[in-house]
Amino acid sequence: MFFLPKQPWRLLLFTAVLVILPFIFTSKFQLSILLLVGINAIVCVGLNLLVGNTGQISLGHAAFFGIGAYASAILTGDYDWSAIAAASVGLVVSCTIAAAVGWPILRLKDNYLAMATLGVGLVIYLVLAHELAITGGPDGRAVKSVVMAGTRLRGEATWYWIIAGALVLSVWMAENLSSSPWGLALRAIHASEPASAAVGIDVHSxxxxxxxxxxxxxxxxxxxxxxxxxxxxxxxxxxxxxxxLIVMIVIGGLGSVYGGVIGAAIVVILPQVLTVAKDFEQLVFGVMLISIAFVMRQGLLPTIAGVLGARR
Known part of the structure; x- marks a missing residue:
């Protein structure tokens, strides 16, 4: 299943753009913003599969982001684990919690599902905020530097290439999943769960x-x-x-792999651009988001694709 997607030119073009960007934006501040865009985009790629393709809302998804972050911070700092081992534990813990809570709460629908995922997110947030001895409490904690092959990984330029590679890998997996029979089944579930179950799809699993x-x-x-x-x-x-995170995928385009990436870029970069508005920054940002919601109801990328397709 997991080879090149049906339209590999999109992935190749996306990779080429990521390769070019650090040669255009060279300052530490600009690279730091690009890092944040890439990290958010990785989350949005997965979240868009859940919300956009499958139609299941999650208002607590940042909790899993926090689990991964704190697993790396705690295990590398307090127990001197390697960064790869610590990240692996974060993945296992997140997957285990997601499977444990997902099995019962994903039987819920609409508002009840949203409230359940919100509750899960709040519980994890409260644990991270109040376990002072382990997490550092509300003030947070520093994270130990990564050392690989005797080299300390530091600097925005180094981390840009690592995060860019991770983003390409995430997009590649999501593109393959979307174009596979599983992706078709997910979209069928979004359209109608009873009809999907009637044709033999294991909807809940x-x-x-x-x-x-x-x-x-x-x-x-x-x-x-x-x-x-x-x-x-x-x-x-x-x-x-x-x-x-939900705002990012809605702006970029629900159900679009690259829409999540575009949405992450807009939500992260736009406030930096709007700093020239000073006291009106939040107002201008809110008005722009509302305008996008009214004018481009399908999201930015699907709307643009639809207009170009209509012209052809």
Missing amino acids: LKVAVFVFSACLAAFAGSLYAHAYAFVTPELSGFMRSVE
Whole structure:
């Protein structure tokens, strides 16, 4: 299943853009913003499979991001584990929690599902914020530098290439999954769960599987964030962080792999551009988001693709 997607030119073009970007934006601040875009995009790629393709809302997805970040921070700092081993534990813990809570709560629908995922996210946030001896509490904690083959990985340029490679891998997996029979089954579930079950699709198991997969990508991105920025706080797993992730995929385009990437770029970069507005920054940002929601209801990327297709 997991080879080149049906339209490999899109992945190749996307990779080429990522290769070119650090030669255009060369300052430390610009590279730092690109790192944040890449990390958020990895989360959005998985979350879009869950929300956009399968139609299952999650208002606590940032919790898995926080688990990955804190697993890397705690295990490398307190127990001197390698970064790869610590990240692997973060993935296992996130997958286990996602499977354990996903099996019962994904039987719920609509508002009840949203409330259940919100509850899971709040519980994990409270644990990270109040376990002072382990997590450092509300003030957060520093993260130990990564050393590989005797070389300390530091600097925005180094971490850019690591995160860019991880993003390409995430997009590649999501593209393959979307174009596979499983991807078709996920979209069928989104359209009608009873009809999907009637043709033999194991609806509940597939919903849990995509929930676990998206949680794994979130935890992976959290580990990358922890080492790239060398500091973590409980706010990384907070409710507003989960809402921000939802905003990213809605703006970019629900059900679009690259839409999640575009949405992450817009939400991260736009506030930096709007700093010239000073006191009106939040107002302008809100108005722009509302305008996009009204004018481009399918999201930015699907709307543009639709207009270009209509012209052809």
